[in-house]
Amino acid sequence: MKEIYNEMMKKTIFILLLSSFSIIYANAQYEVSYGIKAGLSFSTIMGESETDANGNSLENNKFYTGFHAGIVVNVPFNDQFGVAPELLYNMRGTKYRFEGQGFMNLMTELGVNFNQIGIRKEVYTANLFYLDIPVLFYYAPVERFKILVGPHIGILAGATGSGETTLSFVDGTGTAQDIIIELDYNYNRDKAGEAKSDELSSLTINSGGAVISYPSIIGAHYFDSMDDGRFFNTLDLGINGGFRFNLTRGISTEFRASYSFIDATNNDYDFSKVTPDTPRKDKDNSLSFQVSLGFNF
Numbered sequence: 262m263k264e265i266y267n268e269m270m271k272k273t274i275f276i277l278l279l280s281s282f283s284i285i286y287a288n289a290q291y292e293v294s295y296g297i298k299a300g301l302s303f304s305t306i307m308g309e310s311e312t313d314a315n316g317n318s319l320e321n322n323k324f325y326t327g328f329h330a331g332i333v334v335n336v337p338f339n340d341q342f343g344v345a346p347e348l349l350y351n352m353r354g355t356k357y358r359f360e361g362q363g364f365m366n367l368m369t370e371l372g373v374n375f376n377q378i379g380i381r382k383e384v385y386t387a388n389l390f391y392l393d394i395p396v397l398f399y400y401a402p403v404e405r406f407k408i409l410v411g412p413h414i415g416i417l418a419g420a421t422g423s424g425e426t427t428l429s430f431v432d433g434t435g436t437a438q439d440i441i442i443e444l445d446y447n448y449n450r451d452k453a454g455e456a457k458s459d460e461l462s463s464l465t466i467n468s469g470g471a472v473i474s475y476p477s478i479i480g481a482h483y484f485d486s487m488d489d490g491r492f493f494n495t496l497d498l499g500i501n502g503g504f505r506f507n508l509t510r511g512i513s514t515e516f517r518a519s520y521s522f523i524d525a526t527n528n529d530y531d532f533s534k535v536t537p538d539t540p541r542k543d544k545d546n547s548l549s550f551q552v553s554l555g556f557n558f
Contacts, residue, residue, distance in 0.1 A: 292337070298515070299330040300553030304353040306387075306525055308545035311359070311535050319361035319535065325386060327352025329393075329551060341401045345409070349393040353549055357424075359383040363534045365428040365440060366484050367473045370463075376537040377430055377440075377466070377473075383534070385424025385444050389493060391415040395501050395519075405507040413519065415497030422446035422481065433467030440464065443478045448492040451480030485530065492530050497547065498523050505555070513555040521547040 303324045310320040331349035338344070363381030368374050395413035402408070428440040445457045456476035463474045476483075481492060503517030525545045533539040 294335045294557055296333040296335065296513075296555050296557035297331070298333055298347075298349075298553045298555035299328070300515075300551055302327040302329045302351055302353060302549055302551050304355065304547060304549035306355040306357075306545045306547055308526075309541075309543040311361075311533060311541070313361050313535070317361070319359055319363075321358045323356040323358070325354035325356050325388075327354060327388075329553070331393075333555060333557075335557065342399070343401075344396065344398050344411075346396045347394065349391075349395070351391045351393045351415070353389045353391055353547060354387045356386050357384070359534055361535070363428075364537055365426075366537070367440075367475060369466075370472045370474055377428060379428045379430025381426070381428050381534060383424070383426040383444075385422050385426075385446070387420065387422040387446075387448075387493075389417060390419040391497065392418050393497075397501060399505070407505045408503075409505060409515075409517065410502045411500075413497075413499050413501055415499070415521075417449075417491075417493055417495045417497065420446075420448035420491070420493045422448065432465070434465075438464055438466070440475060442475060445478050446481035448481045451482050453482045453485045453488050455480040455483060482530075490527055490529060492527055493525055494523065494527055496523065497521050497525070499547070503551075507557075511557050513557060515551070515553040515555060517551040517553070519547075519549045519551070 303326055305322045305324045307322065310318040312318055329349050329351040331347055333345055333347045336344050360382045361380065362378070364376045364378050365381060366374060367377050393413050393415045395411060397409040397411040399407040399409050422444060423446065424444045426442050426444060430438055432438050456479050458476045458478035460477045461474045462477060463472055465472050482488065499519055499521035501517055501519045503515060505513050505515040507513045525547050528540070528542040531541045531543065533541055
């Protein structure tokens, strides 16, 4: 049902945007111009961090560097005001880190699930590929300089990730153990419980001889018991602000900040790494900055 809903939303948004662009074009009083742009995107995801018993933060998101490129339409209303809709391919993402007391859901060779407590460390980079449609209204207080502000709609075209998760603990025999698993994520395609390697490692975890086995490489939903849609939400809606400076008549530079109002992640997958079977359902918002070079025709 979520996939059907997302497809209907995409079509509705496309029709609304197409209608808006037609109205803008029809009401333009000056010559409409076109251009292309490309540059770097610096983005991260901001949300409430999990904490330990002392209230110390266990999670951190750092900025991810990506690339964006696309087309721009400049529609002046008069000498100072106008609108500039865009169609961009935009690489966004985040560099995520969790470190502290936590758990890992594991399974014995007898098929029994249990949660092993220890010091968990997880580091990965999430790569999010969006088709962004900003509609930026501008004001030109002086020649060659424009102040930009307006909304954007984004459609997630793909999402991957890579990194490593580890769990260090002392087993029932008093032996220090380390579980090290490589992360190879395709958030939109990986299935619940899916491993990416047939190579298994085994550990004996207590004096009774219970043995766990785990793969060396796992997919995005290996620790999930069922498929609940996509981890990252398909649709994004946010606000943009920045400025553009024309170096020459045909070449411009631009700086822009963008903040997303919609939760970037699916709450059905949002569970604590500290306390087993505890949903978090916090809101994760995307923040990004763009530096661009544009060519106007």
